[in-house]
Amino acid sequence: MAKQYDILFRLLMLGDSGVGKTSMLRSFTDSDFESSHISTIGVDFKMKTLEMDGLKVRVQIWDTAGQERYKTITKQYYRRAQSIVFKHLCYPLPIELLFCLHQLPCVVLQFAPHQVQNILVGNKSDEQLNRQVPLELGVKLATSYGMDFFETSASANHNINESFTRATKLVLQAHKSDIDNLIGSLDEYLDRVDLQEESPSSPQAECGSQRTCAC
């Protein structure tokens, strides 16, 4: 059976309730959009496989509840993520809220692993009439944390693939040498197994030669 994937990464989405985390995930994995808001309880996840740098990369994307009362649960997942997608720039929000968000990456990074890769996303970019956060501010905030920034729309399926693919790519780059080493030792192991199978002393080879003799 063909290998389903070569490597698995975990991506975590964080952001206030209603910013569109579940919608982005559905748009990415199911090309679907739901206009009603059903709040996530605790943590949910979906999977998708991407082809990248000759590898099949399986991404497990955790969708966390934005509601305050689930914060203790969602915090436990920071540690296990290789990438965090911050979705705190919800465009219909008043601009003052943006400044509270400066706190968030610092808090998260205390709990997340050292090598965690982060991107910042401003969702609902289709709601241009309600826009209260200019693009430049999003870019500035992301730059101050050394993150990439994407404006997305789950409803218009804009920049959804691009943002998840970028987060995955960053993780792949960050773990490149570990992955190369792993693949190197796996290739060596498979070569050794091939050699053993071809060797005349192996039971399979003997069995094969007996069959030849019988004919």
Ligand SMILES: Nc1nc2c(ncn2[C@@H]2O[C@H](COP(=O)(O)OP(=O)(O)OP(=O)(O)O)[C@@H](O)[C@H]2O)c(=O)[nH]1
């Ligand atoms: N116009 C527009 N509406 C969106 C977009 N993304 C999500 N919404 C709407 O915003 C509301 C909240 O979306 P959700 O995806 O449930 O938000 P969430 O961040 O997962 O919320 P919690 O689970 O409570 O944390 C829903 O009514 C969605 O239809 C978007 O890109 N554009």
